[in-house]
Structure formats: structure tokens, C-alpha cells
Amino acid sequence: MSNNLKVxxxxxxRLRKIAEKVTKFDKSLKKxxxxxxxLMYDENGIGLAATQVDKHIRLIVIDVSDERNAPQYFVNPxxxxxxxxxxxxxxxxxxxxxxFNEEITRPSNIILKWQDLDGVAHKEEPSxxxxxxxxxxxxxxxxxxxxxxxxxxxRDRIKKKLLKK
Ligand code: GNR
Ligand code: NI
Numbered sequence: 159m160s161n162n163l164k165v166x167x168x169x170x171x172r173l174r175k176i177a178e179k180v181t182k183f184d185k186s187l188k189k190x191x192x193x194x195x196x197l198m199y200d201e202n203g204i205g206l207a208a209t210q211v212d213k214h215i216r217l218i219v220i221d222v223s224d225e226r227n228a229p230q231y232f233v234n235p236x237x238x239x240x241x242x243x244x245x246x247x248x249x250x251x252x253x254x255x256x257x258f259n260e261e262i263t264r265p266s267n268i269i270l271k272w273q274d275l276d277g278v279a280h281k282e283e284p285s286x287x288x289x290x291x292x293x294x295x296x297x298x299x300x301x302x303x304x305x306x307x308x309x310x311x312x313r314d315r316i317k318k319k320l321l322k323k
Contacts, residue, residue, distance in 0.1 A: 161193040163211040165201060168255045168303055169317045177207075177214045177299040180233045183277035187217065191231050191275055195219045199226060203253045205291045207298030210254050218295040222287040230288075235272035235296055239265040240283070248290045252304045258316050262307050264293050 166173050180187060190213060198206040198219055208217040218232040246266035251259045270292060271281045284292060294304065305313045 161196060163193055163197050165197070165206075165210050165253045166212055168252075168305060168320055170254075172212055173209060173254055173298070173303060174301040175209065175214045176301050177209050177216045180215050180217060180273070183233070183273075183275060187215075187233070188275050190215075191217060191219055195221070195229050198253075201253050204287065205295045206253065207295045209298045209301070216299050218292070218299070220288065220291050220295065222291060231275050232270075232292065232295070233273040233275060233277070235270060235292060235299075237268040237270045237293070237296065240267040240269060241265075246290070250290065250294060250304050252294070254298075255304055255316065255320070257319075258305075260304055260308050260312075262294075262304060264290060268293070 190208065194206050194208065194211060194217070197211065198221070204222050205218065205220040208215050216234045218235060220230045220232065221228055242265065244266045245263050247261050247263045249259050250262045266289060268284065268289060269281065270284050271279070273279050297303065305316055
């Protein structure tokens with residue numbers, strides 16, 4: 159078990175907050191990033207956005223490796239879509255919407271820009287699962303959830319089931 163962080167669950171309105179840009183690359187940023195990573199591993203997730211732990215800054219941790227030994231940190235991430243015609247459908251899950259999986263269609267070719275925990279800028283074309291995951295996580299920073307892509311009827315059904323728990 160980890161570090162007093164907890165994952166907010168849909169329909170908690172705090173998941174709708176827009177995260178602020180990170181400007182200070184200090185020790186507390188690194189501490190939060192490492193605590194988030196621990197929680198993500200505890201919960202068997204492949205990614206976690208600060209919004210999900212009620213910290214409203216633009217920080218994401220991801221590990222898409224099978225061995226769970228390749229953590230990646232993304233501060234202030236943004237992306238551009240390279241080709242709006244190339245889309246990819248993937249069965250997504252979300253730690254904030256536990257027990258539900260939905261097929262979501264997203265751009266499959268993007269250019270990603272971000273800073274690392276020291277504030278150094280990076281730019282790369284991600285591949286595979288990282289492409290899907292980073293878009294899912296950036297959505298969280300903008301207060302957006304997987305369930306926003308599905309029909310309102312389905313979304314409402316999920317909401318009612320999660321509220322009963
Ligand atoms: O653990 C997770 N798995 C996942 C699968 C497909 C697409 C996105 C994800 S992210 C999710 C963890 C999570 O909720 N991150 O915000
Ligand atoms: Ni999620």
C-alpha cells in the first residue's frame with residue numbers, strides 16, 4: 159500500500175477540474191510523481207494523471223511495459239495530430255471508472271511534446287500503447303473521461319452502478 163494518495167472515482171466532480179501548468183520543477187514535484195507511480199503499480203494501471211489523485215497539475219506517470227519496470231514521467235504534455243484520417247480503436251479501462259471497459263477511437267499518429275521532472279523539453283512520435291495511454295491521460299488533465307466518448311445512456315448506467323458501490 160502507498161502513500162495516502164487515493165484514486166478519485168467517476169462521477170466525483172473533482173475529476174472535472176482543469177489542471178494547471180507546472181512551473182516549478184522542485185522536490186515536491188518529484189515526490190508526487192514517485193508516489194503516483196507507486197499507486198499506479200499498486201492498482202495495476204498503465205498510467206495515472208495527477209487529476210485522478212486530486213492534484214490539479216499537469217503531471218502524468220505511465221508504464222506500458224509488461225515487466226512494470228519502465229516508468230515514464232510527462233510534465234506539461236501536449237500533442238499534435240499528424241494525420242486526422244488515421245484513427246485507432248482500443249478497448250480502454252480507467253482506474254477512475256473501475257470495472258468498465260469501452261472501445262474508444264483516437265488519432266493513431268501524434269507528435270508528443272512534454273517536459274521531464276527536471277523541466278527539460280522533449281518531442282517524440284509515440285508508438286503503440288503509449289499513443290493511446292498518453293491521450294487518455296491528457297484528457298484527465300483537461301477534466302475529460304473515457305465515459306465522455308460513449309452514449310449518455312450508457313454513461314448514466316455506469317454512473318448509477320458506481321454510485322451504488
Ligand atoms: O490502467 C489503465 N489502462 C488503460 C488501458 C487502455 C487505455 C488507457 C488505459 S489508462 C488506465 C489507467 C488510468 O485510468 N489512467 O488514467
Ligand atoms: Ni484513466
